[in-house]
Amino acid sequence: MAGIQVKALVTAVADTIAAHAEELTALDQAIGDGDHGLNMKRGFEAVRADLPALADKPLPEALKAIGTKLVMTVGGASGPLFGTLFMALGKELPPEPDRVSLAAALARAIEAVAARGKSQAGQKTMLDVLFPLQAAVAAGTSPAGIADAADAAAEATRPIRAIRGRASFLGDRSIGHVDAGARSTALITRAVVETLEKSA
């Protein structure tokens, strides 16, 4: 993947996180500690600021650098979780990924996130979007279908009772709110898919 695509992808993701930062923070205020939007925005703005160096790297190296930057700048529990996702993707993806290698790399990266968070599907976390996202990629779903699947999966966290993360302290009161990390993951997915579609 050429440098121009790394630049387009990072720009699209940073733009969507910035545009939705207040929404993400509001979601997190309902059931977390209310800093998710701000933290994610700070992280992806730091990644955007690194674009001159990132754009010259092969895709796997760019992803690893993005992950490391997110770990160092997002803070909270989201930094290591989103950072691990990108770092593991960078480790697993070949320089010129196709759909099969992307599906395989996503599967392993999601396992790394699950291990980092000591969590699994169905616990009202970003994993509840990542697993359906990986399934859609593996199944050959259209780009628009992948983004829609991620959105639907984020929405589907609403009725779940949280048992991981700070939302778990709220017990039943966590029911009825979309998980902020799940929503971020869906937003990132849509930005990536739409950018790749434009450049295809």
Add this chain to the structure above:
Amino acid sequence: MNVGIVIVSHSSKVAEGTADMVRQMVGDDVPLAWCGGNAEGGLGTDVGAIMQAIDRAWSDAGVAVLVDLGGAETNSEMAVEMIGAPRAERIVICNAPIVEGAVMAATEASGGASLDAVVATAHELSPV
């Protein structure tokens, strides 16, 4: 050289206060460092700050890390992974209450105990 102790809290006040208690109990016999709060000075934990605290408390005998809530543990695990081998093998994140764990671990460490023994002492404080 005695095992080092690192205290990681979401709050710099909790981390610093815990470190004060450890110092009063064991004096300067144990390498000790703390960090707390996010990069903006608010509540939270910061992987870079945790890595630096581990550096400050580094001992070739190893380092025991005491954490408070979940994010502190996740970020500490990330910090250990980023420090990487071979040092990462001599850093253990303890499953123990932060204040009692830090004091007990440091007391054990001040007598020259091994990393395994220091960690075991902290873990005895956790409900089974």
